[in-house]
Amino acid sequence: MSHFNIECQVSELTLTNPFTIARGTKETVRNVVVSLTADGITGWGEAGPNRRYAEDAETVINFIDDLGEGFFDDLDSPDAVAQKLASLDSPVYAALAALEMAWLDWWAKSEEQPLWKCWNAPSNITPSTSFTIGLDSIEVMQQKVREAEEYPILKVKLGTERDRDIIRGIREITDKPIRVDANEGWKNVNEAKKQITFLADQNIELVEQPMPSAMFDEMIALKQWSPLPLMADESFKGNENLKQMSRAFHGINIKLMKIGSLVKARNVIAQAQKYDLSVMVGCMIESSLAISAGALIGTWADYVDLDGFLLIKDDPFEGVALTEDKKLVLSDQPGLGVFRNNNKMV
Known part of the structure; x- marks a missing residue:
């Protein structure tokens, strides 16, 4: 022992x-x-x-x-x-x-094995990650989009009174796919419908968390109408009934910091497939350490949004790599394959 x-x-x-x-x-x-x-x-x-x-x-x-x-x-x-x-x-x-x-x-x-091999992951490579453009002035958001030119998929934060202007501003400089995240910012069904109607003609791949998590019944109505896939983020922490979730959303965003377990995350993905729920693996602002763990789960996912380590200045860990098309690649080193940068720890 x-x-x-x-x-x-x-x-x-x-x-x-x-x-x-x-x-x-x-x-x-x-x-x-x-x-x-x-x-x-x-x-x-x-x-x-x-x-x-x-x-x-x-x-x-x-x-x-x-x-x-x-x-x-x-x-x-x-x-x-x-x-x-x-x-x-x-x-x-x-x-x-x-x-x-x-x-x-x-x-x-x-x-003496990589964790992805111990778990018989389907691969050590995830789908391409999106890169998040946080809210700011339209000019600054446009500049962030230019700086993110190498990323094939953008995730754009919305949930403001300027949402349409933001998307129009971004579409002035790029036509690449966008995932929209409203972060519970649209407060009723009518507002959500107006925004989604506009977004449906803007090469939007999906919409995360259109309305507050408390508005579950309203989300059921919105899903029945929506021309775009709707993903649960704040509405899905990990213990929710997946059959119920499938009534209100087309997919779920699993974050390790919400669900609390890689083991459980794997099981939830298997269950989600039974209810035709697509799965995104997302993250908080995290270093390469937690991102590598998320990337392991992401090898079973339909989408990944694992850019938290790309948004920080001095990553205290290193390990997971990126391909040219921004797929995350897990290391062949034992464990998570992550190493500590001792000079960067606070």
């Missing part, structure tokens, strides 16, 4: 540009890096908590500190780890994701 030493440390990530969505603006985020060490092997995990879900670095650290000694010592399989973590009271999901991520990284390293 291995005895694990658990450590955690705040890692402040600085965004290359201020990042604005319908709910507000960020210039830095405070994530938490978790390490699990046993038998001379260290596994790494990252929590990217989001206040939209009442989580922050302090709640993550407090949750981990309360685990106590020996939490992982009698566990010997991914399912056993996932089940024990899921049984904890008052869960902090970003913390659960980081802890399980660290154990999985440790376990695959102990097997």
Whole structure:
């Protein structure tokens, strides 16, 4: 039986540009890096908590500190780890994701195999990721689009009174596919219909979270009408009934920091397919560490939006790579294949 030493440390990530969505603006985020060490092997995990879900670095650290000694010592399989973590009271999901991520990284390293091989992933390459254009003045958003010329798919944040002007401004300089994310910004069905009617003629691939998550019945009506696929983000954290979700959305956005488990994420993808729900794997603002874990899940997904590590200045980790068409490539190194840049940790 291995005895694990658990450590955690705040890692402040600085965004290359201020990042604005319908709910507000960020210039830095405070994530938490978790390490699990046993038998001379260290596994790494990252929590990217989001206040939209009442989580922050302090709640993550407090949750981990309360685990106590020996939490992982009698566990010997991914399912056993996932089940024990899921049984904890008052869960902090970003913390659960980081802890399980660290154990999985440790376990695959102990097997001397990449985690994607241990899990028989369909590939070590994801679909092409989108690149997010945050809200700003139209001129600044146009400049961000120019700077993102190498990315084949854009994700554009909306949910403002300027939405049509923003899309028109972007369409002045590019015709590449766009995924729209309203972040709950359209407050009623009529507003959502007006915006989607306009977007349907603008080479829009899909629309994420058109209305607030509390408006589920309204989303059912919107889905029945919508000419564009609608994806649940804030409406889907991980425990929702997928049959019910399929009444209101065409697909779901799985984020490890919401669902709290790679093991569960894999199972949810398999269940989603039974209800004809497409799957996107997304992220918060995260380093290459958590993005690599998301990319593993993304190998089973229809879409990935895993650009969080591309939006920060000094990535404290390295590992996942990008192809010319911006597919994420998982490393052949053991575990998650991620290495710490010691000179970049805060």
